[in-house]
Amino acid sequence: MNINIENLVRENIRQLKPYSSARQEFSGDADILLDANENPFGSPLNVNYNRYPDPNQTELKKMLSEINHISPDHIAVENGSDMLIDHICRIFCIPGKDNIIVLPPTFTMYEVAAYTNGNEVREVPLDQDFKMNTQKILSVADENTKVIFLCSPNNPTANNMNRDEMEKLINQFNGIVVVDEAYNSFSNQKSFIPDLPKFKNLIVLQTLSKAWGLAGLRVGIAYTSTLIAGYLNKVKTPYNLNVASQQFAIEALAQTDKVNAWISETKEQRNILSEALKSFDFVETVFPSETNFILVRVKDADRLYHYLISKKIIVRNQSHKVLLANCLRISIGTPDENKQLIDVLKKF
Numbered sequence: 001m002n003i004n005i006e007n008l009v010r011e012n013i014r015q016l017k018p019y020s021s022a023r024q025e026f027s028g029d030a031d032i033l034l035d036a037n038e039n040p041f042g043s044p045l046n047v048n049y050n051r052y053p054d055p056n057q058t059e060l061k062k063m064l065s066e067i068n069h070i071s072p073d074h075i076a077v078e079n080g081s082d083m084l085i086d087h088i089c090r091i092f093c094i095p096g097k098d099n100i101i102v103l104p105p106t107f108t109m110y111e112v113a114a115y116t117n118g119n120e121v122r123e124v125p126l127d128q129d130f131k132m133n134t135q136k137i138l139s140v141a142d143e144n145t146k147v148i149f150l151c152s153p154n155n156p157t158a159n160n161m162n163r164d165e166m167e168k169l170i171n172q173f174n175g176i177v178v179v180d181e182a183y184n185s186f187s188n189q190k191s192f193i194p195d196l197p198k199f200k201n202l203i204v205l206q207t208l209s210k211a212w213g214l215a216g217l218r219v220g221i222a223y224t225s226t227l228i229a230g231y232l233n234k235v236k237t238p239y240n241l242n243v244a245s246q247q248f249a250i251e252a253l254a255q256t257d258k259v260n261a262w263i264s265e266t267k268e269q270r271n272i273l274s275e276a277l278k279s280f281d282f283v284e285t286v287f288p289s290e291t292n293f294i295l296v297r298v299k300d301a302d303r304l305y306h307y308l309i310s311k312k313i314i315v316r317n318q319s320h321k322v323l324l325a326n327c328l329r330i331s332i333g334t335p336d337e338n339k340q341l342i343d344v345l346k347k348f
Ligand SMILES: *Cc1c(COP(=O)(O)O)cnc(C)c1O
Pocket: 079, 080, 081, 082, 083, 107, 151, 155, 180, 182, 206, 207, 208, 209, 215, 218, 219, 220
């Protein structure tokens, strides 16, 4: 499909002259920084946070670029992928006119971002096996549908979308397709990042919040064309990612061995916990998982949910969502936490 991405971008965003920060206008080595009205003495803390962060996140992007074999101008980083989702809606969707498509049950930030921006949300629910229906999605899309959000592996159903179907949709849809890979490292499906050159309309989202263990630092990443990355960088606030987030993210990204070991352990625990859950007579279905959580259907989700709260164990009640009657979503904990959960469930 010969799709013109530039034409999909809102006129006001195309025209926008981004804020130019002091640190962006000058890059090089300087001895005296009198350009940004900072406190020159330091900060009251032991660590000096008195200087603004690198607005271009150069080191961080270089690191991400090496890990994912893609050049830094294909990357945008934000305070969590939540913020990228928000910006994607704002770049492509005209308030009061355009719409997005989501595939419930799925991550709800997509619709929150669209509603915040004054956009209609069209829902094309997954089928009973949590599979996407490409034909139905395409038939619901019209000329005002600008973005389709695919979450794979999907939160909260824990399964991957079918890769051929995803490719078909990206090829046939005349707008932007976002593939949210927040849980990709726990799955056997390969990332869409290497396929970016094939698709002009694709944005791949990843995050350091899940497998990488940095939820508290808020680092989300978009991998996409240089054109779309350019727009994501254009609409961001100048110093969007703070000094600590950039610095610690860089340090963490050098420790892939540690993270890979946690991923293996999580997968192992996923098997153990799944098997244990299947043994309880109040459990109806333990859905297969490609993520770091397990979706489970029980006889009475509300009762079990409140029982667990009374034992100081918090899981996510998904019962109110389409297709998820009596379903709970349980994040996989440490071996000890999972054992405690199982012990508590034995007394239910
Ligand atoms: C957790 C989650 C995110 C949020 O990531 P942040 O980078 O922490 O904002 C994005 N997408 C999905 C599907 C998630 O489950």
